[in-house]
Amino acid sequence: MIRHHPEDELIVDFATGALGEGPALVVATHAAMCGSCRARVALVEAVGGLMLEDLEGEPVSAGLLDETLAMLDEGEDAATVAAPVAATDDREQVPEPLLRYIGRGLSHLVWRRVPGFPAIEEARLPIAAGVKAVLMRLKSGAVVPEHSHRGNEYSVVLAGGFCDGATSYGRGDFLARDPSHTHRPAADNDGDCLCLIVLDAPLRLTGALGMIVNPFLRI
Numbered sequence: 001m002i003r004h005h006p007e008d009e010l011i012v013d014f015a016t017g018a019l020g021e022g023p024a025l026v027v028a029t030h031a032a033m034c035g036s037c038r039a040r041v042a043l044v045e046a047v048g049g050l051m052l053e054d055l056e057g058e059p060v061s062a063g064l065l066d067e068t069l070a071m072l073d074e075g076e077d078a079a080t081v082a083a084p085v086a087a088t089d090d091r092e093q094v095p096e097p098l099l100r101y102i103g104r105g106l107s108h109l110v111w112r113r114v115p116g117f118p119a120i121e122e123a124r125l126p127i128a129a130g131v132k133a134v135l136m137r138l139k140s141g142a143v144v145p146e147h148s149h150r151g152n153e154y155s156v157v158l159a160g161g162f163c164d165g166a167t168s169y170g171r172g173d174f175l176a177r178d179p180s181h182t183h184r185p186a187a188d189n190d191g192d193c194l195c196l197i198v199l200d201a202p203l204r205l206t207g208a209l210g211m212i213v214n215p216f217l218r219i
Contacts, residue, residue: 032095151201160193
């Protein structure tokens with residue numbers, strides 16, 4: 001059962017196209033697993049459609065239709081050379097919005113161990129500059145180093161679960177953190193945890209380790 005969802009402001013920004021690619025990917029991935037949030041998005045889109053209907057029309061150029069059709073033809077050509085989607089086995093863990101970011105599948109991604117933490121691996125995803133998007137895999141019981149944030153962090157659980165303080169998160173749950181938060185997530189003990197995480201600024205590790213590592217952290 002999904003218990004943690006995006007705030008209304010994020011849903012509105014997502015539905016109106018105001019979110020950047022990274023946060024929008026996390027919200028879309030959550031919504032693909034969450035019927036109630038899909039309904040929230042649909043409601044905002046419906047309200048927006050009604051508002052547009054109330055606006056007075058504006059005249060357009062005579063060649064607009066031909067220009068639009070030409071753009072659609074170009075889109076079809078690009079689609080024919082798109083990268084192959086993920087293997088069928090991955091579709092159980094990877095919702096549709098995320099599939100095009102993982103290429104041939106989870107096993108073909110470049111997984112790297114987080115230095116100093118052998119039970120934590122991450123695979124970076126291709127996304128707009130200035131944002132970091134990763135799939136993070138935590139072994140059963142693994143603990144993420146305590147950290148705060150220089151910006152915003154958006155996460156959704158794809159498999160397994162973790163605890164953040166006294167709160168538990170499982171498949172489909174959404175989590176957002178900003179510079180006011182300091183936390184130390186820990187994977188559940190009954191299996192590995194896989195999350196999609198998007199950052200718009202580097203983390204800030206706490207304690208003595210942070211004093212050494214923080215100057216080198218980048219997006």
